[in-house]
Amino acid sequence: MANAGIQLLGFTLAFLGFLGTIACTIMVEWKASSYAGDNIITAQAMYEGLWQSCVSQSTGQIQCKVYDSILQLPAMVQATRGLMVSSILLCCISMMVAVFGMKCTTCMADVPAVKDKVALAGGVIFIIAGVLALVGTSWYGHRIAQDFNNPFTPTNSRYEFGKALYVGWAAAMLILIGGGFLSCSCPEKDTPRLAAPKNYV
Numbered sequence: 468m469a470n471a472g473i474q475l476l477g478f479t480l481a482f483l484g485f486l487g488t489i490a491c492t493i494m495v496e497w498k499a500s501s502y503a504g505d506n507i508i509t510a511q512a513m514y515e516g517l518w519q520s521c522v523s524q525s526t527g528q529i530q531c532k533v534y535d536s537i538l539q540l541p542a543m544v545q546a547t548r549g550l551m552v553s554s555i556l557l558c559c560i561s562m563m564v565a566v567f568g569m570k571c572t573t574c575m576a577d578v579p580a581v582k583d584k585v586a587l588a589g590g591v592i593f594i595i596a597g598v599l600a601l602v603g604t605s606w607y608g609h610r611i612a613q614d615f616n617n618p619f620t621p622t623n624s625r626y627e628f629g630k631a632l633y634v635g636w637a638a639a640m641l642i643l644i645g646g647g648f649l650s651c652s653c654p655e656k657d658t659p660r661l662a663a664p665k666n667y668v
Contacts, residue, residue, distance in 0.1 A: 477648025487638025590649025
């Protein structure tokens with residue numbers, strides 16, 4: 468039953484990471500306007516996400532606008548969209564596969580060897596999904612830091628890490644850890660038994 472507990476823990480962590488990846492993808496605060504340096508305009512705060520951009524006024528009013536055209540978006544945003552959506556889809560596939568292979572379910576109970584291999588496959592797919600989410604968020608964050616440290620970037624056009632990036636990093640780590648637990652519960656190999664010595668009397 469030790470493997471069953473590890474599998475359940477891994478699936479739970481990966482599922483929480485899956486929910487975090489969805490929240491990260493739809494959040495608008497992937498990058499937030501910076502007030503560092505000479506930029507002292509605090510009357511409004513600007514946020515940009517993968518799907519829309521928002522402006523928050525000091526009065527509390529928030530105005531958001533969905534991006535008009537996909538073709539006008541920077542290549543980084545389009546690639547990050549693809550990575551995050553692919554991660555979500557792979558998580559869905561992995562959850563369906565892992566449910567069939569986990570020891571706490573009755574599916575394929577009559578073939579335990581195949582059942583363990585299915586759980587292993589679900590864990591591997593989870594790891595791939597976590598890597599995609601980690602690459603997407605890290606790439607986006609690296610670009611923000613690169614633009615922020617670029618001396619040619621105007622002060623009023625500099626952005627800092629938004630909340631969505633931290634959510635995405637945490638979600639990716641949960642998916643990777645959960646997938647690792649599912650992958651570690653691999654089928655146990657039967658140890659060969661030594662044959663009893665023959666008595667030649």
